[in-house]
Amino acid sequence: MCPPAIETDALRKTYGNTVALQSLDLSIEAGTIYGFLGPNGAGKTTTMRLLTGLSDPTSGTASLSGTPVGDRRSIADIVGYLPESPPLYGEFSGREQLEYVVGLRMLDADRTAERIEELLAQFDLIEDADRRISGYSTGMKQKVAYIQTILHDPPVLLLDEPTAGLDPRAARQLKESIAQLSEAGTTVFLSTHILPVVEELADTIGVLYDGELVAEGSPDAVTERAEADGDATLEDAFLAVTSEPMANR
Ligand SMILES: Nc1ncnc2c1ncn2[C@@H]1O[C@H](COP(=O)(O)OP(=O)(O)OP(=O)(O)O)[C@@H](O)[C@H]1O
Ligand SMILES: [Mg+2]
Numbered sequence: 001m002c003p004p005a006i007e008t009d010a011l012r013k014t015y016g017n018t019v020a021l022q023s024l025d026l027s028i029e030a031g032t033i034y035g036f037l038g039p040n041g042a043g044k045t046t047t048m049r050l051l052t053g054l055s056d057p058t059s060g061t062a063s064l065s066g067t068p069v070g071d072r073r074s075i076a077d078i079v080g081y082l083p084e085s086p087p088l089y090g091e092f093s094g095r096e097q098l099e100y101v102v103g104l105r106m107l108d109a110d111r112t113a114e115r116i117e118e119l120l121a122q123f124d125l126i127e128d129a130d131r132r133i134s135g136y137s138t139g140m141k142q143k144v145a146y147i148q149t150i151l152h153d154p155p156v157l158l159l160d161e162p163t164a165g166l167d168p169r170a171a172r173q174l175k176e177s178i179a180q181l182s183e184a185g186t187t188v189f190l191s192t193h194i195l196p197v198v199e200e201l202a203d204t205i206g207v208l209y210d211g212e213l214v215a216e217g218s219p220d221a222v223t224e225r226a227e228a229d230g231d232a233t234l235e236d237a238f239l240a241v242t243s244e245p246m247a248n249r
Pocket of ligand 1: 015018019020038039040041042043044045046047
C-alpha cells in the first residue's frame with residue numbers, strides 16, 4: 001500500500017510563548033485536493049513551512065509520500081511549494097526566471113522548454129514573458145511563481161493562498177491547472193480565505209483555528225456539521241467552528 005502523500009503525527013510548533021501549531025495529525029491520500037482553511041494567524045503558513053522542511057517542528061513528525069521532511073534533498077523533488085511571498089528575481093524576465101529554475105533543479109532543458117511555453121500560454125503570459133519581473137503586476141508575478149512551483153512535476157503541491165491577487169480569469173486558469181494536475185495524480189494542499197475556491201476544488205477540507213484542527217471532512221460534511229437546519233453554507237460552518245466559544249467542538 002502507498003504511504004499517504006502527506007502525513008503528520010502530533011506536529012507542533014511554538015515561537016517563544018506563541019503556540020503556532022498545537023498538535024496536528026494529518027493523513028492525506030495521494031491525488032487529494034485538500035483545502036486548508038483558518039482565520040489569520042491560525043497556523044496555516046506555519047504548517048506548510050513544516051511540511052516543506054523549511055522550518056523544524058518543536059515536536060512531532062511529518063512526511064511526504066513516506067519520506068521524512070527532514071530529508072531535504074529528496075523532499076525538494078517531491079514537493080512544489082508556493083509561499084505567501086514567492087521568491088522571484090525582479091531583474092529577470094518571466095521566461096528567464098523559469099529557465100533559472102530549470103537550471104537550479106537540473107531539469108531536462110529541452111523537454112522543459114516546451115512545457116514552459118505551454119504554461120506561459122496557458123496563463124496568458126506569452127506577451128510579457130520577456131519583460132522584467134520588476135515591472136509585472138501582482139497577478140503576473142503570482143502566475144510566474146505558480147509555474148515555477150509546478151515545473152518539476154512534483155507529486156505533492158503546497159500552495160499558500162495561490163489565488164491571492166489574481167483576477168477572475170487568472171484565478172480560473174489556476175483552478176483549471178490544479179484540477180488537471182490532481183486528475184493526473186498530484187496531491188494538492190492549498191490554503192485560502194476564498195471559500196468558493198475550496199468548494200469548487202477540494203475533496204477534503206480542514207479548518208485550523210488557533211493552531212488546532214477543529215473540523216475535517218468533505219466540504220458538504222463540514223458544512224452540515226455547522227447547522228442542523230440544513231441551510232448552512234461553508235461560510236456559516238467556517239464561522240461556527242472558528243468562533244469562541246466553539247459550540248461545535
Ligand atoms: N517566525 C515567526 N516568529 C514568531 N511568531 C510567528 C512566526 N511565524 C508565525 N508566527 C505566529 O504563529 C501564528 C500562526 O501564524 P501563521 O503565519 O502560520 O498563520 P496563517 O494561518 O498562515 O495566517 P494568515 O491567514 O494571516 O496567513 C501567529 O500567531 C503568528 O504570529
Ligand atoms: Mg499564512
